[in-house]
Amino acid sequence: MISETFNKTIVFIKGGIEMYKKTIEEVVNSLDTNIEKGLTSSEAKKRQGIYGTNELEKPQKRSLLLRFLDQFKDAMIIILIIAAVISIIVEPGDWIDSLIIVIVVMMNAILGVVLESHAEKSLESLQELSAPQSKVLRDGVKQTIASKELVPGDIIILETGDMIPSDARLIEAYNLKVDESALTGESVPVEKTTDPISQDVVIGDQTNMVFSSTVVTYGRGKAIVTSTGMKNEVGKIAGMLNASEKELTPLQVKLNEIGKTIGLLCIVICVIVFILESLSGISWLESFKTAVALAVAAVPEGLAATVTIVLAVSVTKMVKQHAIIRKLPAVETLGSTSIVCSDKTGTLTQNKMTILKTYLDGDEVQDLEEADAKTIDMLNAFTLCSDASIDDGKVLGDPTEVALVEASKKMNFEKKALMEKYPRVGELAFDSDRKMMSVIVKDGDHYVSITKGGPDVILNRCRDVDSDQAMTANDEMAKDALRVLAVAVKTYDKMPTNITVEEIENDMDFIGFVGMIDPARPxxxxxxxxAKHAGVRTIMITGDHKTTATAIAKDLGILNEGQEVISGEELSQMSQEELEKNVEKYSVYARVAPEHKVNIVKAWKSKNKIVAMTGDGVNDAPALKTADIGCAMGITGTDVAKNAATMILTDDNFATIIQSIKQGRGIFDNIQKDVQFLLSSNIGEVLAIFLASIIALINPSWGFGVPLLPIHLLWINLITDALPAFAIGLEPVEDDIMDRKPREKDEGFFANGLMVKVIWQGVMVGLLTLVSYSIGQYFSHHEYAMTMAFITMSGAELCHAFNVKSHHSVFNKQVFNNKYLWGATALGLVLQLAIIFTPLSHLFSLVPLDPSHFAIAALLAFSVIPIVEISKRFDKR
Known part of the structure; x- marks a missing residue:
């Protein structure tokens, strides 16, 4: 039994590779199956135990515990934990501060895990877009099963519109055509046969095989599954992609740098303050407490959690806008995008061939909307000579033929009704040699053959036709990049006895042309x-010919004066160095091969640009992986493309990418505002304590102590910092965000004066707090002064949140556009007043204030708004 299983496995592994060389009988024998009945259910179950399910392996998920522990890798979090541990060791009885630190850290970790899990679930729900079922012969009966249950040896039944569920060797093929562009990049459907192939050939030439993730566009057939899951051609590519390492995004790098910088400064300042306090005669224990307070003040506890929440909420919003982001920090990278390399079909265009022009023999070319009765008769002739159908909204068939059927439908003629009136009684199927298709229909007492095909082929087989005039009309349509089809007829008094090419497709009467194109999405x-206004350049990459690509690119505004179109053939003759040197000249790439896409992305990246790339096929996966932002199609995209991508467009729409870039810019803008707000607040806290320590050293007679205790600072950081910071992160995207140019790839996080703002605004908050403390110290005692400092510091940060919410004046119509900020401010005020005027004040070592001193502390806090407003006016000048 073990030996038998082993032998079958070897056949599967070895034989599956070259099944295209075997005859049908050899394939049946090697896979031990039955063409008429298929496998039995028991045999299928047994094989599934051997080969596994027909699914791509998913990258192994990290356990909940590991993901939880990952949250503690942040430098700022590590500093807080060390401070809490040392504080407990030094003074076990004073454990409240340490407990609060631990609570803050745990909340941050739990929140991070929850939000990352939410993003993963959004992605997993997208996988349901893939066709999950297959038609198969089991136990001698045709039945539908889950595609993942397929095993080698299963007989699958293929019909027009089916997605092929696994690699398989064809045993029946009736006019079968398969779109293999997802795997090979070949845009034209491949005609399939059942004959064995003797020589070694590449996948694209294995015409007796069908492959997972490709689609049947025409005809029908049967095939024997030869491999499943990761053994499929798609699986092999997926395996290579899963093995590649992932790089950190720019935002992750920048936030790590900020964490390390803050950590280093924190340690240096804590040591300096500890020394100063010790030199002033304060005990080393009290000096250490001050240093711990400073550590708490220096570390923006809310930064990591705030950034995570901003990104996660933004991801949720983007799902509603048809974009799923696979990794949270990638949202920011979108905002830096300066080049978007986009597929044409289905992304820039509707992926729906549409008839725009018509021509009747002897007339002028006209728009479809101008169709008269004769033109409608011609459209109906095209429809009758097609195998496409539209029933109850379900579209089946070749895109070109679907366009013909839809044109008749626009004129209120359904194909089903036409077929009933003019039943088909004979046909000559299309083949690539003739480039024609013919049908014979019954028209009352007569019979009519209808032939459609390429203009030159049809005209050569017609009688009494002005070919020059017809070809002039053809050229007029071709200049507009329209694909032209011709139709001709031949009438018989009785049913032809010989339905042959010579009899049916000669001496025909020419009717006219239709011109169609896959139109641009409005x-x-x-x-x-x-995008162009925002400094983002769009590059079109297509498998179409230069003429079609040029026409669409000009219509869309992609191809501008001084820019060029290049073909895949020309690209192949160019070295990578030449491409990198000249890449800025080219806006359109026509007739490209899959490997060209990777070269194009690399060329733009060599110019220090952040590049986004769209794709849907397996062949696009390497380019999606190479790009800074890989955008896979959610509807037409393969699982491999989705796994390689950073972002998935659930509507396959180019406009979604630009909307996502706008959101990405807004998100990064909000993160910068958050960092500005949190760091300036923390600098203010550090400065207040640092300057107080220096004053105490210089003049001990003033009786200066520590203006704020660790518990005050934790409260401020958790309530009056964190709550508004979360709200600032949800600030609506500013109206002028797309008037700005993209950030440079190597641009620092604190570029464009952000660091200067952080420092001077931090100094402002710190000095105002110290002034408030000094007034309290002058009129009363240390606890009184500390209470004033606490009110000024917390109030100043609540007010400062409105300063950073916008780059423009706070006194504008947008001041009320963020309900979350107003809610956070209101909650912060209520909690602040509760601490000051309830028994909780004892826990915080606060004392009641004289109303005048309370007003002074509050006015000092509010003064941050007019001070920053004045600076904004100077900035504008």
């Missing part, structure tokens, strides 16, 4: 205009 044109 919203894509506007999106490209917005």
């Amino acid at each position: 919203e894509a044109k506007e999106a490209i205009r917005v």
Whole structure:
């Protein structure tokens, strides 16, 4: 039994590789199956135990515990934990401060895990878009099963519109055509046969095989599953992608740098303050407490949690806007994007061939909307000579033929009704040699053959036709990049006895042409205009010919004066160095091969640009992986493309990318505002304590102590810092965000004066707090002064949140556009007043204030708004 299983496994592994070389009988024997009945249920179950399920392996998920522990890798969090532990060791009885630190850290870790899990679930729900079922012969009966249950030896039944669930060797093929562009990049459907192939050939030439994730566009067939899961061609590529390492995004790098910088400064300042306090005669225990207070003040506890929440909430919003982000920090990278390399079909265009022009023999070319009765008759002839159908909204068939059927439908003629009136009684199927298709229909007492095909082929087989005039009309349509089809007819008094090419497709009467194209998405044109204004350049990559690509690119506004179109053939003759040197000249790439996409991305990245790349096929996966932002299609995209991508477009729409770039810019803008707010607040806290320590050293007679205790600072950081910070992170995208140019790839996080703002605004908050403390110290005692400092510091930070919410004046119509900020401010005020005027004040070592001194502390806090307003006016000048 073990030996038998082993032998079958070897056949599967070895034989599956070259099944295209075997005859049908050899394939049946090697896979031990039955063409008529398929496998039995028991045999299928046994094989599933050997080969596993027909699924791509998913990257192994990290356990909940490991993901939880990952949250503690942040430098700022480590500093807080060390401070809490040392504080407990030094003075076990004073454990409240340490407990609060631990609570803050744990809340941050739990929140991070919850939000990351939420993002993962959003991605997993997208996988349901893939076709999950297959038609198969089991136990001699045709039945539908889950695709993942397929095993080698299963007989699958293929029909037009089916997604092929696994690699398989064809045993029946009736006019079968398969779209293998997802795997090979070949845009034209491949005609399939059942004949064995003797020589070694590449996947694209294995015409007797079908492959997982490709689609049947025409005809029907049967096939024997030869491999499943990761053994499929798609699986092999997926395996290579899963093995590649992941790089940190720019935001992750920048936040890590901020954490390390703050940690280093914190340690240096804590040591300096500890020394100063000790030199002033304070005990080393009290000096250490001050240093701990300073550590708490220096570390923005809310920063990591705030950034995570901002990103997670933004990801949730973007799902509603048809974009799923696979990794939270990648949202920010989107905002830096300066180059978008986009597929044409389905992304910039509607992926739906549409008839725009018509031509009747002897007339002028006209728009479809101008169709008269004769034109409608011609459209109906095209429809009758097609195998496409539209029933109850379900579209089946070749895109070109679907366009013909839809044109008749626009004129209120359904194909089903036409077929009933003119039943098909004979046909000559299309083949690539003739480039024609013919059908014979019954029209009352007569019979009519209808033939459609390429204009030159049809005209050569027609009688009494002005070919020059017809070809002039053809050229007029071709200049507009329209694909032209011709139709001709032949009438018989009785049913032809010989349905042959010679009899049916000669001496025909020419009717006319239709011109069709896959039209641009209306919203894509506007999106490209917005992107261009925002400094984001759109590059079109397509498998179409230069003429079609040029026409679409000009219509969309992609191809501008001085920019060029290059073909894949020309690209192949160019070295990577030449491409990198000249890449800025090219806006359109036509007839490209899959490997060209990676070269194009690398060339733009060599120019220090952040590059986004769209794709849907397996062949696009390497380019998606190479790009800074890989955008996979959610509807037409393969699982491999989705796994390689950073972002998934659930509507396959280019406009969604530009909207996502806008959101990405807004998110980074909000994160910068958060960092500005939190760091300036923390600098203010550190400065107040640091200056108080220096004053105490210089003039001990003033009786200066520590203006704020660790518990005060933790409260401020958790309530009056964290709550508004979360709200600032949810600030709506500013109206002028797309008027700005993209950030440079190597631009620092604190570029454009952000660090200067952080420092001077921090100094402002610190000095105002120290002034408040000094007034309290002058009129009363240390606890009184500490209470005033606490009110000023907490109030100043609540007010300062409104300063940083916008780059513009706070006194504008947008001041009320963030309900979360107003809610956070209101909650912060209520909690602050509760601490001051309830028994909780004893826990915080606070004392009642004289109303005048309370007003002074509050006015000092509010003064941050007019001070920053004045600076904004100077900035504008």
